[in-house]
Amino acid sequence: QVQLVESGGGLVQPGGSLRLACATSGSIFSIATMGWYRQAPGKQRDLVATITRSGNTNYAGSVKGRFTISRDNAKNTVYLQMNSLEPEDTAVYYCNARYVVDSYWGQGTQVTVSS
Numbered sequence: 001q002v003q004l005v006e007s008g009g010g011l012v013q014p015g016g017s018l019r020l021a022c023a024t025s026g027s028i029f030s031i032a033t034m035g036w037y038r039q040a041p042g043k044q045r046d047l048v049a050t051i052t053r054s055g056n057t058n059y060a061g062s063v064k065g066r067f068t069i070s071r072d073n074a075k076n077t078v079y080l081q082m083n084s085l086e087p088e089d090t091a092v093y094y095c096n097a098r099y100v101v102d103s104y105w106g107q108g109t110q111v112t113v114s115s
Helices: none
Strands: 003-007 010-012 018-025 033-039 045-051 057-059 067-072 077-082 091-099 102-105 109-113
Touching: 003 091, 003 102, 018 033, 018 091, 018 109, 033 067, 033 077, 045 067, 045 077, 057 067
Parallel strands: 010 109
Antiparallel strands: 003 018, 018 077, 033 045, 033 091, 045 057, 067 077, 091 102, 091 109
16 A cells, blocks of 8 residues: 655745655655645646656756755655745645556645745
């Protein structure tokens, strides 16, 4: 059974930083591409960033240069460091683990950027 549990969301002022974490149980982590997605109210769920098992990363254009995805294979955890946050970054952030046709999601963590 694969479980993903996100943490680290919250309320932050514009220009601030947050670090999200996603702890993964099960044996998939070491072989999976891990990703962060986000969904704002009334909008579709969009890709934020992904990282392969070998460490190759990919970012949405809107977060490139501000967000950094990383993974700790020893801890089965993927992180999203978010800097220079903007109100437009407000959303529920979801962690995803993907391997071939299998895809797993966490329950999401709310990030609100507001003064």
